Amino acid sequence: MNSISMQKLKQVLFHLEGSTENLYQQLPMVQTGAQINHDTSHTADQIDLHSHVFYEILFVCRGQNVQYLWNNNRYRLQKGDIMLIPPGVTHRPVFSGEFTEPYERYALWIDPDFFHSHASQFPELNYALEQCRLADSGLLRSTNATYSGLYAGFHTLWLEQEGQRFGWEAAVALGAIIHLMIHISRTFYYRNTSVAKTETRSLFDDVFQYIDTHLCEKLTLDHVASQFHVSSSTISHMFRKQLDVSFYHCVIQRRLIHSKNKILQGTALQDVWESCGFPDYSSFYRLFKKEYGMSPREFRMLNMHKPDSG
Known part of the structure; x- marks a missing residue:
C-alpha cells in the first residue's frame, strides 16, 4: 500500500464528499498497525468536534494561541507537547487570539488491536497512556531537553513512511509501538515529561x-x-x-x-x-x-x- 499524507487524505475525501466540512470525522487509517501524518495549519481552520476508532498521538512542533479540547478538559498547547487521545475521546483544537505562527504537528495513529497485542506482552508501552487515564488528562508536557529526542522519533517515522523503502510499513508500525511509545513512557517515568495542567475553568x-x-x-x-x-x-x-x-x-x-x-x-x-x-x-x-x-x-x-x- 502506498504511503498517504494528511494532505492527500484531505484531497481524497474532498473529491468524495464535495466539501471538507466533516473531514476529521472520516479520516481513515490506510496502513496496517500504525501510520504517521504531518500537518501544518496556516490559518484558524474550522475543525469540528470529533473522535476516532484508533489511538491518536499528537506532537506539537510549533504554534501560538492554540488550545485543545480533550473530553471536558481544555489545554493551551506549546512546543513539545504530546497529546494522548484514546479511541472514542472527543477532541479538537481551538484557535484563540491572533494566529501569529503556523500550527505544526505530527499525528501518529495506532490501531488499538495492534497496540494492545504488544502492550499485553510489554505493559511498559502503555505506561504513559495509563498514567494519563488515571489523572483524567490527555496532555504531557516535555522539557526543552527532551524535545529534540521526541521530535527525532516522530520525524524518523515520517521519513520512513515517505521513503517507502523495503519493509517500511513494518518499520513504521513496529517503530511506533516499540520505539516511540516506549520513549514517551520512559520520558514520563523519569519525569522528563509531566501531566499538563488544564486552563483555568470558565x-x-x-x-x-x-x-x-x-x-x-x-x-x-x-x-x-x-x-x-x-x-x-x-x-x-x-x-x-x-x-x-x-x-x-x-x-x-x-x-x-x-x-x-x-x-x-x-x-x-x-x-x-x-x-x-x-x-x-x-x-x-x-x-x-x-x-x-x-x-x-x-x-x-x-x-x-x-x-x-x-
Whole structure:
C-alpha cells in the first residue's frame, strides 16, 4: 500500500464528499498497525468536534494561541507537547487570539488491536497512556531537553513512511509501538515529561461539561442558560466565539460521538438513539449519516467486523 499524507487524505475525501466540512470525522487509517501524518495549519481552520476508532498521538512542533479540547478538559498547547487521545475521546483544537505562527504537528495513529497485542506482552508501552487515564488528562508536557529526542522519533517515522523503502510499513508500525511509545513512557517515568495542567475553568468549560453529563436529556439553549443564570444569547455567542459553531450543533456533535462509542461497545442500534438524547431513530439516522457519510449500521459493520444484531 502506498504511503498517504494528511494532505492527500484531505484531497481524497474532498473529491468524495464535495466539501471538507466533516473531514476529521472520516479520516481513515490506510496502513496496517500504525501510520504517521504531518500537518501544518496556516490559518484558524474550522475543525469540528470529533473522535476516532484508533489511538491518536499528537506532537506539537510549533504554534501560538492554540488550545485543545480533550473530553471536558481544555489545554493551551506549546512546543513539545504530546497529546494522548484514546479511541472514542472527543477532541479538537481551538484557535484563540491572533494566529501569529503556523500550527505544526505530527499525528501518529495506532490501531488499538495492534497496540494492545504488544502492550499485553510489554505493559511498559502503555505506561504513559495509563498514567494519563488515571489523572483524567490527555496532555504531557516535555522539557526543552527532551524535545529534540521526541521530535527525532516522530520525524524518523515520517521519513520512513515517505521513503517507502523495503519493509517500511513494518518499520513504521513496529517503530511506533516499540520505539516511540516506549520513549514517551520512559520520558514520563523519569519525569522528563509531566501531566499538563488544564486552563483555568470558565463558563464555557462548565457549560461544555454540563452538555456531556446531560446528553440523554432535552438540552435547549434556554434551559442550559437558566442553569447558569445567564442569558441564552450569552451562551450562543460564547459557543460561536470559542468553537465557531452554534450551541445546537455542538450538542449534536457530542451526541453523535457518544452514539459511535455506544455502537462500538455493542449496544443494539434501536437502543442507541434514545440513550444519546435523539428524539427518534429517523432523526438519529439522518444526522449520523450527514456527519459521517455512512449509516449507523454501516459504521458498525465497518468497525466491528461482525454481523449487526441491532
